[in-house]
Amino acid sequence: MELRHLRYFVAVAEEQNLTRAAARLHISQPPLSRQIRDLEKELDVSLFDRGTKSIRLTEAGRIFLIEAKSILERINASVDLVKSVAQGKRGKVHVGYAASPTVDILRHTLQIFYEDHPEIDVDLHEMSSKAMLRALREHELDVALTVSLSPRDFDGLAFEKLGAHEINVAFHQKHKFGLVNEVSLREIADQPIVTFTREEHPEAYAGLCKLLSPYTTSPNIIGEYDTAASLIAAVEARRGVALVPQTLAQIAGGRIILRPVHPTPPPLPIAIAYRQSNNSPAATMFIQVAVAAKAKLAPISGNVLTV
Amino acid sequence: MELRHLRYFVAVAEEQNLTRAAARLHISQPPLSRQIRDLEKELDVSLFDRGTKSIRLTEAGRIFLIEAKSILERINASVDLVKSVAQGKRGKVHVGYAASPTVDILRHTLQIFYEDHPEIDVDLHEMSSKAMLRALREHELDVALTVSLSPRDFDGLAFEKLGAHEINVAFHQKHKFGLVNEVSLREIADQPIVTFTREEHPEAYAGLCKLLSPYTTSPNIIGEYDTAASLIAAVEARRGVALVPQTLAQIAGGRIILRPVHPTPPPLPIAIAYRQSNNSPAATMFIQVAVAAKAKLAPISGNVLTV
């Protein structure tokens, strides 16, 4: 059975007349006659009672008419749906993000995106930078908001810098660092340090070593954590101090203290990454919004310190 | 677009591989490749991202896969439905009936029918015998339960006698006929008479004239009514007496009195009528049940008189 059979059947059923139906379908009457018979033969159901001069629906035919029309309408609706997905009017985009460095950017982007594209779902996945890159390549993610890794890690992917965040030192409420307005890297190098896992966040470990290299060749890392929440908990529990993007304060909510570091380290760049080609329309829309939102975002989001 | 395109698309989408999909569809790979491109061209939507060695769904393609599978399933379900209608397992039958003479038969038939064919709807239409015959020919009814008319009226239709009902005289509660157990036709001929409309119930008028012909050439008909309910109301309102099937008592519910007539008139035959050919399976089932039910029904349903 093909859709042609359904279309032809509907025409004949509605016209109750093969000749008129054929005219409506812009074909001649004999092939139409045959298509209808083919359909009946395939279904093994009489759809019409035939007189020599008349053709009229059987009860089964009446039911099939309702079904056929509804199927044809369903197909039209599906085609419309798919077209709107292809045009980026509807759809779904999978976004991976690193919780701590991207809070600002993500919040801002989502606000604009939900307003401009209410029919597109955004699936948010908090994950490590390494997991994001893998997921992008596996098509499990469409977009990643992450700290800027080495260009080699972004191989085969497109990425664009969205901003940069000041690096601060985070420590316990009662730590001696709280007594000064700025902490030197030399002092930090003497402290026990907690950081993100080397395995999942290679950029964090590498960055840490690089910052402290003038003062120590082997920083005293006494704990590695896979999420921002765990790292905050570790600092709060006095395990050690941490070098983190200043935006971590927004997640920590005052449970720990952040202070600027001197000499001021280069700010931590935040990037949006995506596949170079074959992005879904919804993903393309999201990328557009994120890049546009960056322009409107303050260069570095103030100097908010938690007390 | 044809169903072939949907079937092929589903195979390719599920296999994520043209060659395997072609094997599954028992066709060779190049035509499949072309059908898929034809589909995309017609929809004006990219359903797959193509690498030289790979083919993978776009977001629109993922949506279309869901739609296409659901459409194909829907078609299967429709075919099953239509087949079950064609086999008389489901469906609808339009039954016309004359309220007063067929109460017994209809009730009995429906009881059995609903039990044997729970998936078949019975649409009941109370109407005049003339309207029933017209509706049968126009395919608005499938079956008519009616008093047996002259064979000429049944021309082109099949009919079968289901039973016969005694003719009684119906009169007001305080009418003098209440004093005797049996009323003579001669006495009735002297009374003002109400009956069914000549137009819609020709058999009733003809029967009445025939019964009274030995006693009067022009019966004193002072009212004609189109339904049993109106006739009962007229008798109750003392407009006149009526010659009616004895089963009218079941509808009147004691509001009027019915008594046998003498000399006993020939009983009123009840028949089931239907088209000679092209009946729906549901209608055929109904006819079978009605005819079978007749056998089990008491020859004439007792001698119940209202008081």
Next chain:
DNA sequence: GAGTTCTATACCTTTAAGGTATGGCTGCAA
């Protein structure tokens, strides 16, 4: 870098959709 594994292109074969001509039945009208 040869071999394998895909998809795409080119071109041919075959199936079946669509067209033309016509016959036959039926119902209506003269």
Next chain:
DNA sequence: TTGCAGCCATACCTTAAAGGTATAGAACTC
């Protein structure tokens, strides 16, 4: 009653398009 118009079915031909074969070309594997 006969003739004509209307309508469906059959027979047969044409044509479009589905499907097949061969092969090129790209990319991954060993």
